[in-house]
Amino acid sequence: SQTIHQWPATLVQPVGSPLSLECTVEGTSNPNLYWYRQAAGRGLQLLFYSVGIGQISSEVPQNLSASRPQDRQFILSSKKLLLSDSGFYLCALSRAGTGNTIYFGEGSWLTVV
């Protein structure tokens, strides 16, 4: 079965500092990968998704970017963090194709101070 690793698990960063959250997956090849953000412990907002290496689609305009340098690696970045970037960031995957279940990682808590 597939597993999703996210790190760091928690992060406290000052406003204006850069960000890099990493997600790696195991147990599946060529997965669809997703970054979601969950604010205030509630709703999940899709930020980015990727169907393959170097292929990134953005769902909402924002201060963040994503990259997929390897098949099983998905990175969420920012050059300068804003207070509003605080939240719980979740990496997720589904198997290749359009018809499969989405599974979530354990998340990374980001607090911007």
Add this chain to the structure above:
Amino acid sequence: QQQVKQSPQSLIVQKGGISIINCAYENTAFDYFPWYQQFPGKGPALLIAIRPDVSEKKEGRFTISFNKSAKQFSLHIMDSQPGDSATYFCAARGPSYGKLTFGQGTILTVHP
């Protein structure tokens, strides 16, 4: 229309009672409707899911009821237990790359 509307926002149930959470959607292109359970500080975990050609699916104490004509679906938790206390999210999957649109979540508290 990509929204999924979920209600109630919070729910308190006594142990042994039935918990019912409702969701409604607009986009008839959605083809898969999962429910996720999330404990504090953890990622959401798939609980149960249904496809629109089925009206009901049951797994243990958890049942999804699906009404295609009304574009509504609901989660029923029978014999609710304190360990079921969590946030529950309904979701709907679009035909594009398996993207999920989530409801806003329901915080369920089951009192012993």
